[in-house]
Amino acid sequence: MHQIKVSKEKMGEIFRLRRKEMGLRQEDVANKAGVSISTISNLELGNHTVKEESIVAYAGALGVAEDIFGLLSDAEQKEQKAKRELGKIEKIIRANPDEALNQLTELNETFNLENSKTLLPLANYLWGKCYLEKRKWQQAEKFFKETVLLLEQQIEQNEELKHSNLLAACFNSLGNIAFYENKLKEAIEWTEKGLASFTPSGKRDYLYYFLLYNKSLFLQNTNDLEKTNEALEHLQQEINAIETEGRLLENVRLSVIIQYYDTYATVLNQMGFTEKALEYAQKGRRIAWLNHEYDALLTLWTTIGTIFSNKGDLTSAKECFLQALHIQPKIKREVLLSPVHTHLGKLWLEQSDASIASKHMKKALSISKKYKDVPGQINAIQILGHCHLAEDHYEEAIKQFETGCNLAHQHEMHEQELALLDDLSSTYEKMGDRDKFLTCVEQSYRIRMKQKIGGGT
Known part of the structure; x- marks a missing residue:
């Protein structure tokens, strides 16, 4: 027989505090210790008229045998x-x-x-x-x-x-x-x-x-919308299940819930379901605002802006992107500002103000370089090239497109490389440089053939 070193009340307190410290429910420890939930409840309340082996099993499962028995x-x-x-x-x-x-x-x-x-x-x-x-x-x-x-x-x-x-x-x-x-x-x-x-x-x-959220995020970045949607639906089912049990915020970080709304809104927007996308993004934005999650709030304002842009409402889109920039003093992750400047640059470019667009794109490029955000860099470089084209600065545009093309090639980002080669081809054609035009066309052809042979990889 083991010598219990503490009172029943103290033992219950040790059990309860240790279990909560470990983030476990009574049923979790019951399964681990091989005892019933009622036994766990009685032990934690100090009402233990239970077998000694159950106390030993529970103490062992929580790693408090030393405190209870001095066995170690x-x-x-x-x-x-x-x-x-x-x-x-x-x-x-x-x-x-x-x-x-x-x-x-x-x-x-x-x-x-x-x-x-x-x-x-x-x-x-x-x-x-x-x-x-x-x-x-x-x-x-x-x-x-x-x-x-x-x-x-x-x-x-x-x-x-x-x-x-x-x-x-x-x-x-x-x-x-x-x-x-x-x-x-x-x-x-x-x-x-x-x-x-x-x-x-x-x-x-x-x-x-x-893990469930990351799976959906990573799939989204492969542009496989069908699999992304399946992953998001799985995450939604799991969140709904735990919410029904009343344990949502005990087990799911608020950041995951907010990011879920943002990612789902982005996917729905890409699929053309803009109204549904707006509904999800606005839910996420409200949760982020209420909880002072400013990084997430900036991202959601950006997402809402892209939805309005997709709907053709450029005025509302610009208001959203500017609203995102207003949160800048509260932002912890500066890298999140890069997409905002990128979207604003694109909008100003569409409205034929290449000068303001260039300023935003240079800011986006600077931030994405600082944080080694390669997709962000390539995107900013490409749009900056189009800003130069809008002002008929062909040589400057070519420099940007070539830089982006080399970066995409280095990181095996073939779709981005092809898009930049298309931009180069178009620019050389406008300049009347047929040799360089044909060189770019040939490079594009070889990449597409390689993708075809490799099954699209």
Whole structure:
């Protein structure tokens, strides 16, 4: 028989606080511990007239056996303490990745994390998250891939690791890195792996909704509207299900809900359902406004502007884009301003004011370069080329189109490369330079033939 070190009331408090700290429901821990939900409820209320083995199972599932029974050896106590410290670090990474890195370094020196089979997966994952927040993709990718290897070696024999959802978290982060590096196919593959490895009753359950949203976002960027729509409908079903249970904001981050509305509105707009798109975008905008989510609010104003533009209401579109710029002082992610300037540049160009359009496009290009947003750079460069064409500055236009063409070729963005080659062909034709015109036409032909042979890749 084990010697219980605390009162019934204190034991219930320890159980309840630890479970909530871990983000688990009573039924989650009941499944993990192999006891009934009523047993869990009685234990947390301090009314436990239950078998000792149930108390031991629950304490073990929550990792509080040391607090309840004093059962842990010195080595086990040290490991539990390190896990708690790692848990604290995880909570500050997004807000202060530099401080999180400092704390990880100090913890490594104290607990020798790199030589601990049980602690290293979580520590490596956190190192990766720190570098991800600092936008150091290569370092982050290295740590996530190392964590995946460690987890795959241990996860089948370790229930705690399986329920941690660290594997799904790594796949999710690897998908994000691939997306940032414009590797869409790879991003989708990592995300699919994350969904396949996710344990519904485990920790970090919010990851599931990130993975579902990311899948729809990445598919949207491949321009596969049918698959994107399917992914968004799946996400909507899952959100509706959890909302029905009254657990929406406990498990789904507000950012995912807002981004869902934005992405769905964008897809509907691309499919030509502008009224429905406007309805979704305005719902998302209201949620963002009410919750002071200014980055999301700027994005949604931009989306609404593109919907009005698609409807042919250029006056309303311009008002929306200008409204987005008014939020600039509150924006944390400057890169979000690039599309706003791009859309405004296009509108001014359509209204035959190439001078104002150029100013917006130069601003968009500057921001997208700063944040290594390659699609944004190519788009801005192409429109800037058209601004020069509108003023009959053919040589300047050619410089822009060639720069964009080379960038698209370097990143294997074939559709963008073809569009820029078409612009070059048209410009050379206007200039009467038949040789260069034919050279561009030949380059386009070769790219299209390569796509045809490769099945469109």
